[in-house]
Amino acid sequence: MANYKDIIYGLKDKRGGIIEAFHALQREYNYIPEEALEEAARAFGVSQAQAYGVATFYSYLSVKKRGKYIIRMCESAPCHVAGADEVIKAIESYLGIKIGETTADGKFTLELTECVGQCQATPVITVNSEPVFNVSAAQVPEILSAYK
């Protein structure tokens, strides 16, 4: 695993690049660990409160530990009318967790999201940012069992 300091200092010269650093940290750890957030604040010359304020403003960023696979269910209107609610229920019951939770084995985290821009194939979920198209409740076990 790359050192979070290398990740942050590799981007330090990008003006206003703290959000880029947060993205890079999330690609590595799936969330922004506290020590890394503090280090990023130092590197980009902002207070810890400011860095925390930025990280928590954006729904794509998380300061809370998450699972290996982050499932995000789109619940915007086009996915809503295509049956997003049933898909959410199916995922919750398959994984035995509620929205916002992580499975006990640390494998899956379930989140809601607004439109992810793949509305040609609603309803849509993303797994670690990869979209999965035309998801039906019945397909949920098959789709999720592919993630090892």
Added chain:
Amino acid sequence: MAEEMRLLLEHADKIDPRIAEDYIKVGGYKGLEKARQMDRKNLIQEVKSSGLRGRGGAGFNAGMKWSFVPPAEVKYVVCNLDEGEPGTYKDRIICEKNAQALLEGMAICGTAIESKQGYIYCRGEYPFVVELLNKAIQSAKASGALGDFDIEVRMGAGAYVCGEETALIESIEGHRGEPRFKPPFPGVAGLWGVPTVVNNVETFAALPYIMTKGAEWYASIGAPKYPGTKVLTLTGDVNNPTYFEVPTNYNLRDVIYKLGGGIKNGKKFKAVQVGGTSGAFIPEQNLDTSIDFDSMGAIGAALGSGAVLVLDETRDIVDIVTRISKFFEHESCGKCNPCREGTFRCREIMEKINSGRATEADLNNILLLAKVMKRAALCGLGQAAPVPITSTIQHFGHEYRRKLLQYA
């Protein structure tokens, strides 16, 4: 008239958007060449007279916007690829099919306003588009086509409000994406306080064609006051939920019945929401309207991003609008009170109505609240948030009343 007119998407899937040479083979970068030989004032005048208006929703004349940029040592060209409006994916399609046209368009703008640096602000949900764009930029730089104009891609992180141009600028600067007070407008004091032109992907990508084929030619396509083509994305209960590029005087009914192939499963039409989740819901009697900016405005709707959400007769409008009200509560940045508090109350009242616990007084309250928000909210998010509610109370009031307590 039921044909598409492909201008930006003419070579879709026939060229590799990452490779500058592919694009050059079909006439690419000729527009930039021409722009560079022109006097700056004439170039801006050319774009102005093409009638090209912003495709990001506000419909402002692009050349006019550029003409306000004052002299300064450093200026920036910023492309808005935040595309957060639910039901919209046209900017992604333009990048995936014709990214080089976007780069060329940004460089044309750079020539017009004398900027050497562009930024593309790409939404966080599109990491694969970031990758594509970085390759496209590398290839364009290597080919020499971009000259000394540089472009950097920055990523958003899942905040709808960052599509608003000043919030977008805050975000590139590494801050929370909260809109700024205007004026000053970005054209005067934008990114890091210097003059900055912000345009939508589709706006930039139209520029190469305006330069090569001429402003007069462009101005003659589609609706005279909002000329050119528009990329639409169809969702909901249509047989053909995909994207199309049409001239701007295309008829809304034809969008649904010809391009969209009509309503799915032989059902009847109920409503269409144009412009994404912040748009108005339009009933059957208004379908014979041209999709251009002004015609949509005249029926109390907005073309917006060009998203078209079609609902069949079985859909529960009040339930859908309740979902939409949650969207705005979630996406309000909280900077100003009318929106922070207003989107919360809208959602609360919509849930009350939707669950059959409301009375006529709640309907009156929500309409009053909508008025306050439209006038007092700081940015377009809070101003547009009540539109789905007010437009459906206006056109589908019976569906609301059916859910009120005294009728239950």
